[in-house]
Amino acid sequence: MAGKLLPMVDDAPEQPQAGRTRRDFLLAGVRTGSVVAAGGLLTILAKAPAAAGTVWQIDPDKCTQCGLCATNCVLQPSAVKCVHTYAMCGYCKLCFGLLKDKRTGNTLSVENSRCPTDAIKRVFVEDPYYEMHIEENLCIGCGICVKGCTRFGNGSMYLQIRHDRCVNCNECGIARACPAGAISRVSVKTPYKLKTRRA
Numbered sequence: 001m002a003g004k005l006l007p008m009v010d011d012a013p014e015q016p017q018a019g020r021t022r023r024d025f026l027l028a029g030v031r032t033g034s035v036v037a038a039g040g041l042l043t044i045l046a047k048a049p050a051a052a053g054t055v056w057q058i059d060p061d062k063c064t065q066c067g068l069c070a071t072n073c074v075l076q077p078s079a080v081k082c083v084h085t086y087a088m089c090g091y092c093k094l095c096f097g098l099l100k101d102k103r104t105g106n107t108l109s110v111e112n113s114r115c116p117t118d119a120i121k122r123v124f125v126e127d128p129y130y131e132m133h134i135e136e137n138l139c140i141g142c143g144i145c146v147k148g149c150t151r152f153g154n155g156s157m158y159l160q161i162r163h164d165r166c167v168n169c170n171e172c173g174i175a176r177a178c179p180a181g182a183i184s185r186v187s188v189k190t191p192y193k194l195k196t197r198r199a
């Protein structure tokens with residue numbers, strides 16, 4: 001646990017990477033992923049004029065996990081993914097981001113999981129601690145886990161627009177629909193709004 005001091009995200013869904021690599025990517029902010037590069041439509045969208053030097057991002061402190069991030073992105077699955085700040089996480093055995101608060105038995109079975117796509121993997125660290133990994137290729141950005149973690153846990157899970165996927169639409173469909181006004185343009189130099197441990 002001592003080494004888990006920085007936020008991590010799964011930026012390369014095809015092959016899980018070590019924390020430093022994922023952190024480096026997160027801070028670097030922009031990378032053309034194979035998912036984005038694959039489609040002609042995406043290439044066209046990427047050419048849409050956008051405010052120079054800016055990209056769209058979610059303010060996790062404003063987001064209410066309404067679910068529209070999963071459905072209002074021009075991409076399917078959405079460019080919005082759950083990310084995890086390990087420095088805030090309690091490494092709970094019964095993670096409320098992963099597990100429903102009312103469970104049948106005490107198992108990790110699908111019926112007890114909040115995630116509709118099985119994108120959260122629980123990895124044993126040491127008794128009684130577990131580390132949650134988000135598999136971004138499976139995540140649809142629904143925010144259900146974020147709501148559970150925010151309500152019952154430390155709030156270490158939250159939603160971010162991932163810039164290896166987002167095509168930086170001139171007008172972000174999610175920003176237009178967001179009831180919380182949580183999405184705005186930010187500088188490409190600071191493309192993520194990371195949570196930090198609160199005192």
Ligand code: SF4
Nearest residue numbers: 063064065066069178
């Ligand atoms: S639309 Fe806004 S409030 Fe809803 S999940 Fe996305 S960022 Fe959060």
Ligand code: SF4
Nearest residue numbers: 115139140142143145
């Ligand atoms: S519950 Fe939704 S936001 Fe959370 S990991 Fe699963 S698909 Fe992603």
Ligand code: SF4
Nearest residue numbers: 073166167169172173
């Ligand atoms: S700008 Fe918004 S709608 Fe467009 S790809 Fe990015 S997150 Fe999706």
